[in-house]
Structure formats: C-alpha cells, structure tokens
Amino acid sequence: MTAKARRATFLIASAILMLTAARPALAADADRAKAKANFVQADSDGDGRLNYREFVTFVDLNAAQGLGRAATIRRLNAYKRAFEQLDSNRDSTISQQELAAQVQRQSN
Numbered sequence: 001m002t003a004k005a006r007r008a009t010f011l012i013a014s015a016i017l018m019l020t021a022a023r024p025a026l027a028a029d030a031d032r033a034k035a036k037a038n039f040v041q042a043d044s045d046g047d048g049r050l051n052y053r054e055f056v057t058f059v060d061l062n063a064a065q066g067l068g069r070a071a072t073i074r075r076l077n078a079y080k081r082a083f084e085q086l087d088s089n090r091d092s093t094i095s096q097q098e099l100a101a102q103v104q105r106q107s108n
C-alpha cells in the first residue's frame, strides 16, 4: 500500500469512527443521540438497517450537523468505502450493531 493510500484509509477509518461516538465525554453523548436520530431518519424502509442508499443519506445528515468526520467522507466521496468497511458481515446493510462494533474495535 502506498503512503497516500494508507493516509486515505486512515482518514476514512477515522471518519467512520467519528460517525458514531468515541469522543471525549460530554460532546459524545449528544453526538451519539444525534447520530442515532439520523440513523432512524435515514432508515427510510424502517427495517433497522441501512442499505447503501440509506447510508449515503445517513452520512449526509451527519455531515450537515457537523457530526464527527461525516463531512470528510462526503468531501472525499468515500461513501462506498466507508460502507464496505462497516458492513462486517457483508450482507450489504449496516446495522446499529455494526456501527457500534466498529467504534469498539477502534477504541480497544
């Protein structure tokens, strides 16, 4: 992997992490609540999971509210990569558990 690719991967991993939580206390709770509300709003078919189209909406909602690094994903147009990284069971949807697991993996 080139240094540039490594940096891009790092940026995206950070962006994913910041989508959900793992921030110094106070801000984190409020941001988590917002991200959760955005998840529900983006989940247009209400099945509790985000397909790719819903995930793009989710990132854009987070970006509009300045949550974490969602704006970075949007600016880099890295939706697809973020989606693939989060979808750990490869069923082409992102569950809240998968979002939470990502945060846990990175904070351990």
Ligand SMILES: [Ca+2]
Pocket (backbone or CB within 6 Å): 043, 044, 045, 046, 047, 048, 049, 050, 051, 054
């Ligand atoms: Ca859905």
Ligand SMILES: [Ca+2]
Pocket (backbone or CB within 6 Å): 086, 087, 088, 089, 090, 091, 092, 093, 094, 095, 098
């Ligand atoms: Ca999945």
